[in-house]
Amino acid sequence: MRIKIKIRCKQCGERFxxxxxxxxxxxxxxxxQCLCDNRDxxxxEEEGMATGIQLN
Structure with a gap:
């Protein structure tokens, strides 16, 4: 299933x-990783619902 994901870097604030x-x-x-080299x-946010997922 394909879903829309919004990612915000907690270090620099960049959004994807x-x-x-x-x-x-x-x-x-x-x-x-983010443009600021942040990886964790x-x-x-998954389709308007905040989650506690971390990418590693």
Whole structure:
């Protein structure tokens, strides 16, 4: 299932809107890091619903 994901970097505030694939409760977007080289601290919103997901 394809879903819309909004990602906000907690370090610099940069925002990204991506489409991802949800499978078994996990979301795959291909997103690896922010422009500021942050790889872990993100606020992720799935179709208007905030989640506690962290990308590693």
């Amino acid at each position: 809107t991506l489409r991802g694939k949800k499978d078994r409760g996990r979301i795959e977007t291909g997103f690896k 601290q993100f606020e992720i």
